[in-house]
Amino acid sequence: MTTRYRVEYALKTHRRDQFIEWIKGLLAVPFVLYSQPTGVFETRNHTVQKMAEEAHRRYVEIMKDVEDMIDDHSEDFASSTLLLSLEHQNVGLDGQSKLKLLVPSIGIFYTRLPLADAFKYQDQKRFISSRRFVPPSFNDVRLILNTAQIMGVTATGRLDLATFDGDVTLYDDGQSLEPANPIIKNIIYLMSQNTKIGIVTAAGYTEAEKYYQRLHGLLEAIKESEILTLEQKQNFIVMGTIKLTLKIP
Template identity: 30%
Template sequence: MSFSSRRRNYLLTPHRRDGLVEWMKQMLTHSFVLDCLEDTGADTFAHFEVLIEEHRIVQDDGSGRPSRLKHLVPTVGTFHTPLPLRQAYELYNQKHRLSKRKHIQISFNELRHILNLAQILAMRKVEVEIPSIVAENWLHGSIRSSSNAAITNSSGDSTANMTSDESETQSHHDTGDQTCLSNGQFNGPRMITFDGDQTLYSDGSNFDSNPRLASYLCQLLKHGVIVAIVTAAGYEYNVEKYEFRLSGLLNYFKAKKLTAEECERFMLFGGECNYLFHLGSDFHLHPVREYGRGGWLTSTKFLADSPANWNEDDITSLLDAAEAAITESIDDMQIRGRVIRKKRAVGLIPNFGRVITREALDETVLRCQAQLQMMNKGTGPQIPFCAFNGGRDVWVDVGNKRVAVEILGSYLGVDATETLHIGDQFLNTGNDYAARDICPCIWITSPDETTYILKTILRFAGANYVVDEDEKEEAKLILSGNIKPVSSTVDFGEVERRVQAVQEMDVFTGELIVK
C-alpha cells in the first residue's frame, strides 16, 4: 500500500486500523447489504481509483487545498504510485469469489490483500493486458515458463482468505507464453526492503525453516533486484550477531553460488537505520564504509534526517527521555521487565520466563511517544525516532525505517516509486509505519504471507524460476545447516555452528551463549 501519513511521529489512537481501509469497507457494505456486490463491486473499486488519482494530483500541485478523498478520509496521506484497484479486485474476486458470498461481507484483511495486489501491479514498468496468461497462472496456481526451464510453483495463500499452499503443481512445457519481462528487465520493483521479525522469520527466531522464501529471495537477486533487510535489531557493527540471525539464508546463498554481483545487491540495515552492511562474495556481511569517498554517511549528508547530521547530545536527550518513560511505566503498571539501553536504542524487555501483556506494551509505547513529543517545548526531538511494540518488548530507536529506505534509495540510486517495503507492523505502535512516508508498502502478517507476496511479484514480473520437490527438500537441509552440497566447495561447518549458536542467543541483548 502506498498511502502514508506525513507526520514525523505517530500519536494516534492505539491499534487504530488504517482509515482508508475502514472507509473502503464501509463503502462496500452498502452493496453487500443490497446483494448487488456482483454488479457494483468492480465499479466501486474503480471509484476508489478515481479518488486516489485526484488526491495524487492535488498533493502534487502545491495548492494546499484538500482533495475529495481528504474530506472523506481526513487521515489519508500520500500515494506514491497509482493503484489499479479495479484490476486487483477483479483478479482477487475471480480467485476467491467474494461477490458470491451472502452472509459474510468483505473483511479488513481481504481489503488489505487487494491493496497489496494493486500495489504489486502498480510496480510493473510495462503494462500487460489483464486477463493475461500471467493472471491466469496466478488465479489457478501454476506458471509456465517462456524458456525451457521446468517450473514448479506453490499455488496458494498462507492466510485464511487464500487457498492452501500444499496444492503445488509442476509444468515442464515450453509454451512461449507472454510474460511481463521487457527487454530482459525485471518488470517489477528495483529494490525491496524487508522487516526482519515476523516478516522473514518468526519473532525472535532466525532464518532457518522457509526454503520457498529463501528461493524467492535468491531469484530476486538473480533478476537484478536489490534486497535489503531493514531491522530494528541493533548489534552495532558486530557482524557475527546479524549473521547468526540470517545463517540459514546465507547458507542457502552459498549453496546456490550467487555471483559477486548478485551478492552485492543484498544489504542489511541494523538498528533501524544506524548500521549498514552488504553481502560480500565470501557470503559474509561486511560493514559499508561510513565516511570518506563512497561512505554512506558522507554520501547522504545532504538528506535532512540522515544520521550523518545527528548530534550526540540530541541522541542522549532522546534516549534519556524514553528511558524515563519506560521506567515510569514499569513502576506504575508493575511490569515484570527491565530496561536495557544500547548506543542508539533503549528498550523494555521481559524478565526471564515472564510475558508482558500486549496492553502493557502498547501503553508503554504511547507513553514514550507522548513524552518524546513534549520535548523542546512540544516540538518533539530534533532527530527522527521510532517507539514501537515489538510483540514481546518495547523499543525506542534513534531513527526509523523511513530514514533507512530514504538513505538506501539515495545511496543506491533507486527512486521511491521503484522501491517496495514489506513489513508487518503498520499499526501506530509498530515500526514499519514510518516507511509509508517514503515509498509504497506491502502489509503482511507472517513470513508465510511474505512468501506468497514474493511469489506474486515474481509471477507478475514474468520471472522464470525453478523450485522442484527435490530442491525443496535439499533447501530445508541447507537452511538448517545439515547438508554439504556435493557441487559446492564451501565448508558449512562454521555455518552449522552458527545455526546452533543462534538458538542460544539473547535476541534482546545480542549476547551469545555458545556451548
C-alpha cells in the first residue's frame, strides 16, 4: 500500500539541488558519446566492454575535475585564504571561485570530497559505466557525493558526529525503528568508537514517550549494550521538527 508520504511527495514539485544537477549534466556527455543503446552483439573486439572502459575513464576524469574545482573553491584546502581571495580578485572574480561562477548556489565545503575515488567505488557496485540505456541519475550522483563525504571524513581521523534522517531512511514512513533493524548494530559500533549520534525526525512530538515508541529498538539496544560505557551511552540525541532536542539520560 502506498503511504501518504509517498503520494504527497509524488504530487509536489521539488526543488532539485543545483550542484547535483550540474554534475549529472556533465556525466550525461560521456553517456551519450560512448553508450551503445542499439543492439550490439559481442565480437572479438568486445565492443560493449570497450564502451564501458572508455565511459569509466571519462566519468573518472570528470569527477576528478569537479574534485579539483571543489578544492579550489574551499578555503579549507587553499594554501592561504588571503592568497586565494587575492588570486580570484586579480582576475576580476571578486573572490568567487570557478565553481561558484558555474554553480551560483554552491555553499561551503567543510571536508574534502574525493569524488574520483567515490565514483570508482560506486561504479564497482552499481555498474554505472556499463549502462547502455540509463544515464547517471540524480540519485547516482547524490550517492557518489555521500560516499565521497564518508571517505573524506574518515580519511582525516576519528568521526566525531554522525547524524541520520529518521523517516524514510532508518525506517519506513510512519513506522518505528524495530530491534531487528540491521542499522542498530552499526550505530552501536559508531558509539563505541566515541562517535556522537544524532537522529533527525519529522515527527513533531512534544512527549518523550512517543519518541521512545518510534525509536524503541535502538534505545533498548543502547541501554542493554555491554560494549558501551555510561558516557558513550549519553552521546545520543534526537531532534524533531519543533526545535525539540532530547538527550538520553
